[in-house]
Amino acid sequence: MINLSIKIGNLRLKNPVILASGTSGPEQKEFTNLKKLGAIITKSITPMSTIGNPLPRTVETSTGMLNSIGIENPGAQKFIEEKLPGFLSLNIPVIVSVAGKTQDEYIEVIKRFENTPVSGFEINVSCPNVKKGSIEFGKEPQVLEELTSKMRKATSKPIIIKLSPNVSNIQSLALAAENEGADAISLINTIYGLKINLETKLSELGSITGGLSGPCVKPVALYYVYKVSQVCKIPIIGIGGIMTTQDALEFIVTGASAIELGTVNFVNPNAGVEILSGIKNYCERQGIKSLKKLIGSRNF
Ligand SMILES: Cc1cc2nc3c(=O)[nH]c(=O)nc-3n(C[C@H](O)[C@H](O)[C@H](O)COP(=O)(O)O)c2cc1C
Numbered sequence: 001m002i003n004l005s006i007k008i009g010n011l012r013l014k015n016p017v018i019l020a021s022g023t024s025g026p027e028q029k030e031f032t033n034l035k036k037l038g039a040i041i042t043k044s045i046t047p048m049s050t051i052g053n054p055l056p057r058t059v060e061t062s063t064g065m066l067n068s069i070g071i072e073n074p075g076a077q078k079f080i081e082e083k084l085p086g087f088l089s090l091n092i093p094v095i096v097s098v099a100g101k102t103q104d105e106y107i108e109v110i111k112r113f114e115n116t117p118v119s120g121f122e123i124n125v126s127c128p129n130v131k132k133g134s135i136e137f138g139k140e141p142q143v144l145e146e147l148t149s150k151m152r153k154a155t156s157k158p159i160i161i162k163l164s165p166n167v168s169n170i171q172s173l174a175l176a177a178e179n180e181g182a183d184a185i186s187l188i189n190t191i192y193g194l195k196i197n198l199e200t201k202l203s204e205l206g207s208i209t210g211g212l213s214g215p216c217v218k219p220v221a222l223y224y225v226y227k228v229s230q231v232c233k234i235p236i237i238g239i240g241g242i243m244t245t246q247d248a249l250e251f252i253v254t255g256a257s258a259i260e261l262g263t264v265n266f267v268n269p270n271a272g273v274e275i276l277s278g279i280k281n282y283c284e285r286q287g288i289k290s291l292k293k294l295i296g297s298r299n300f
Pocket of ligand 1: 020021022023043044058065067069071097124127162188189190212213214215217239240241242260261262263264
């Protein structure tokens with residue numbers, strides 16, 4: 001038996017494979033056995049419903065995709081009533097992605113979920129597709145520090161701070177979150193991007209710019225995991241372009257304790273289960289009994 005479990009604050013996941021915010025939901029169980037996975041993260045949720053951005057909201061690019069959903073969601077209360085039961089019925093830890101335009105909005109979402117059986121919060125301070133909030137809280141260390149400290153007081157559940165690659169000071173941001181009691185750092189959210197239609201000379205997205213994800217962002221994401229692993233002691237969750245077992249293992253060896261799968265869910269909804277079994281096989285072949293031995297085992 002290989003021990004693939006990991007801990008994020010007081011939350012133990014049976015394995016490190018997590019489905020990323022905005023790219024998955026209970027409906028995926030028609031195509032795969034979601035019960036096998038470590039955890040699932042909800043779409044980002046705001047206190048009140050958010051309509052989202054004009055269409056089109058997604059477009060393919062070479063080796064990736066652009067999206068500009070704009071955090072469309074029904075609002076915390078309606079989500080709890082209508083969507084949360086579907087997530088909880090999966091019998092794996094459900095992590096709520098939290099977004100807001102102000103500090104108070106982040107706290108409000110957390111308080112709404114505090115007495116539900118969700119297992120923790122991933123804080124979206126990194127969405128590139130909304131005009132107000134989100135990434136504004138993930139650019140300046142002092143701003144992130146203040147938000148993290150307030151959220152820490154509002155919940156005893158684990159807090160994961162999801163950072164953006166669209167910043168110049170990733171290490172100070174990660175440290176600010178760690179110092180104020182965050183239980184983990186996840187990264188990366190999408191990278192600013194644009195695609196032009198040469199016939200119309202318009203953008204291919206209704207909101208003009210979007211966020212880039214998929215295989216093309218993997219080296220960027222690995223770089224950020226590396227940089228954060230040099231300064232932080234709390235677990236890092238690697239996200240960005242993970243399509244295969246090899247990709248997932250590269251993140252773990254670089255320093256990620258867990259990984260999140262995003263764009264791959266649209267291409268192969270069974271990827272999580274396949275990657276999990278690939279990680280197990282790799283550990284078996286290498287004689288590794290515990291995932292902990294592999295995390296951050298890079299030779300540089
Ligand atoms: C269609 C789509 C919607 C997304 N929605 C959210 C969201 O609501 N909140 C969030 O934190 N990240 C969101 N993301 C970002 C992903 O969770 C992930 O960080 C990013 O796509 C990079 O991983 P990937 O290359 O594996 O997709 C979204 C990504 C996509 C493609």
